[in-house]
Amino acid sequence: MNQLLNFIKVHTQLPEVSIKNTVELLNEDCTIPFISRYRKERTGNLDEVQIGDIVKFKEQFEALEKRKVAILKALEEQGVLTSELKQKIETTQDLTTLEDLYLPFKKSRKTKAETARKNGLEPLAKIIMSQNANDVESIAFKYVKGDINTVEEALEGARHIISEWINERTDVRNNIRQQLERFAMISTKVVKSKIDDEKAQKFRDYFEWEESLSRIPSHRLLAMLRAESEGVIKAKIDIDDEKALNKIEDRIIRSSNECAEQIQIAIKDAYKRLLLPSLSNEALQIAKAKADEAAISVFAKNLKQLLLGSPLGEKRVLAIDPGFVSGCKVVCLDAQGQLKYNETIYPHPPKNDVIGAMKKISSLTEAYQIEAIAIGNGTASRETEAFIRKIHFKNDIQVFVVSEAGASIYSASKIAREEFPNYDVTVRGSVSIGRRLQDPLAELVKIDAKSIGVGQYQHDVDQTNLQKSLDFVVENCVNAVGVNINTASKSLLSYVSGIGPKLAENIVAYRDETGAFTSRNAIKKVPRLGGKAFEQGAGFLRIKFASNPLDDSAVHPERYDLVKQMAKDLDKSVQDLIGNKEQLQKIDLKKYCTDTVGLPTLQDIISELEKPGLDIREQAKVFTFNQNIKTINDLQEGQLLPGIVNNITNFGCFVDVGIKESGLIHVSNLSDSFVSDVNAHVSLHQQIIVKVLEVDIPRKRIQLKLHK
Structure with missing residues (x-):
């Protein structure tokens, strides 16, 4: 321990x-x-x-x-x-x-040194390493027998054994490691056959490149390694060979006789054949691990911001998955996200049924008392938004554009098929868009986080570490917000502390069979949900409209008696304390401190009683793009545009300005001063104003600057 x-x-x-x-x-x-x-x-x-x-x-x-x-x-x-x-x-x-x-x-595969040993050359290698002999060739002649035909073959075999000994020396290996750590350069050259390959052009910055391995930014290293894996370039790691060899010689050679000459040859062989290939690969793997860590950290931060995105809440929503030829898939959802109706309209080319589509949307908003409209941000999104905004609704209906990232993955998933066995992928996708507006967290947990598209190089980093990191983020977000046990899906419940997939399934099955849970104590009746699982999960599970108001709070059941005692000491009921800041301020917390309950827990309890079950997320806000900007051709340098941050990387952030291509705010254009952390200046889905710096139409690249 x-x-x-x-x-x-x-x-x-x-x-x-x-x-x-x-x-x-x-x-x-x-x-x-x-x-x-x-x-x-x-x-x-x-x-x-x-x-x-x-x-x-x-x-x-x-x-x-x-x-x-x-x-x-x-x-x-x-x-x-x-x-x-x-x-x-x-x-x-x-x-x-x-x-x-x-x-x-290590019992390694057949090596040159092992062959030399079998030929009886280890004693010769030891004599040479002793550095005391002078007439080495005469000594080597004694070993010319069996498979060894010449003196040179005997000396070469002995050198192979010496090379292996040098390779196995910890001090030598560490010295080369230090040089690689401090001075290694990574260089790349394009594979000649790929120079004019159209697909390879995205990597053309690395057709010929050299940079310090210790200073290379994570995104650049990952880009290089991806280019190499796709056969576009060859990358290699180098240090000063002469300096490295001198340092090894200084450690090993103690004489200037014939033995020293043989050892010098063996050192060069050990360095080029064994040490440098192995340790430069190790250095690259270490650099790759650091780059992975940086990329995964960015992905995790982005995912957290996305999961904690602003929910609209329990509102009736009409959701649209826009399209041209195939039409716009429309669904109506109740306040709990249940599908009530689905339809396809064709307001865009080639059908152009604008009048019919307007009538249909108007009648649906009235029939289902719609409070908000969610439009996916994919193909035909801008056109659909413009079409919806032309409709004169009787009631005030908010219109939102919602990210579709990963919706197609969900719609074809087993989870979606279980939820909507009688509907096709287009309907499921539209439902997902609507539910994302109601509660992004509850909907996005159904999708593999890697498919949401809020990172870079997610397929190039260590997949096990990435999965661990993203699961960690999802679990913490779900538990930070809390879960309504009576409406939550299996996917959402599975991330609750102590629950997991199997118990989540049991909770939903029990809920379907017996009806809604009326108290936290009732959760204990779920099959196979034991005391440990209840202890770990109860504080994060919410029961709306329970007889005990604490059941809809983050106060853990193990502290209910403590809250009752506080209320009793004030001659009040627990219900009287809920939201009553004046009474809560009268409580002397030190009075309730024990060996197991201290001020941190007591302060958490008081905060929770002030605003029980408070959602830590901000509410969703309507956002409108510049309606005059429809394609990259409409952009001009110097324009100020509203935009939404849709991805964050270590080298800047990408911004949706309402067209197909996202623009990049390079880290140098986020502020007039040095920027060490992009997240300190912008957050995912933040609504910002940007200035257009450069538009490269052929390469479909847009350079932006954050406008303060």
Whole structure:
């Protein structure tokens, strides 16, 4: 346990007591949302990100220990495990050093050194490495036998063994690593056959490129590696070979005789054949891992902002998936997102049934008492928005343009088929657009986060790490907002702390069979939902219109008695305290502190009682693009336009200005001062004003500047 705590402490710099208590809670099967919200006293008020770091380094430590056990077992079986080697392995704190220690004992494929050993040349290699012999060729002549026909073959075999010894030296490997870390350059050259390839032109910036590996931005490295994987370019890592060789020679060569000459040849061979290929690849993988981490971080931030996007709330919505030839798919949803009607209208070419379409939309808005219209932002979106705005509605109906990203993935998914078995993908897609307006979080959790399209190079980064990161974001967003257990889908419920897919399925099945839950206690009746799952999830599940008002709050059931005591001490009921700031301010929190309940928890309770079940998200706002801008050809330098941020990267952000192509605000155009974090200046789906700097119509690229 102490080794684990020290390992996590070194990597996180968090207090040891906080790490210890958090690890204990994790070992008790507590979830990150539960620990960060309801166990603040034990963790020292760590947030979900800090707890997530503890989880990450706990897993790293456990993987390291598992590898140590496997290596020790392998060495023991080979009969080469000394007490000194065992101690080195057991005290190693990183995987690279561990693998270096194991390298000389790996049972590798047939190598030149192994062949030389079988030919009896290891003694000759040892004589040369001793650097005491002078007439090396005479000594080597004794080994000319069997498969060795000449002195040169004997010396070459001995050098292969020496090369392997040099390659296995930890000090040599670390020295090359340091040089790669500080001085490595990555360079690229185009594959000649791809120079005029149209598909390769998107990578033409990297047809010939050179840059420091330690300074290359993550997006550029990932772009290069993608270009290489697609066969467009060849990339390589280089350092100063002469300097590297000199440093190895300084460590190994102690004489100036014939042995030194042989060792010098072996060093060059070891460097070019073994060390540089292996360690430059390792350096590239380390750089790739850092680039992955940066890209995944951007993706995670974007996803969080998207999931916590502004909901319209429980309003009746008419949703439109726009199109030209195939028409516009229209659905009407009730306030809970249930499908009530679907239809196809044809207001655009080639049919141009504008009058008929207007009449249909007007009658539907009246029949279903529609309060808002959601229009997908894909093909024919601008034309459909303009068409809708020409209709004179009897009531005030808000019109929103909604991102379609991932809607087609949802509409063809198993989840969509289960929800709407009798409708085709076009109807399901329209429903998804409408529900995204009502509650983006509840709808987007049904889609694989990687398909939502709010990151860059998501297919190029480590998929396991990406999935972990995105699941972490989704889980934290869902639990931060809270879930209405009586209306939530299986997908949404599965992300609630302690629930998971199987229990989510059981909750929905129980709800369908017995009706709505009337209290949090009733949740315990769900099959296979035990005490642990209830403890972890209850605080994040909401019961609307329950007899106990705390059931629709983030106050955990384990603290209900505490709230009752507070109300009793004020001679009030719990209901009297809800939303009553004046009474809540009278409570002396210190009076209720115990060994397990401290001020952080008590302050959370008071905040929740002031505004129980408050949605942390802002409400959706209507946004209108410049109606005169319909294509990239309508853009002119110097124009000021309204836009919506639709993607954020490390090098800037992309902005939807109401046309097919998104414009880029490069990081240098976000502010007049240096920008270290794009998210400090803009957020996903933020409504902003931009200035057009440059329009490249052939390449369909738009350069923008944030207008303050």
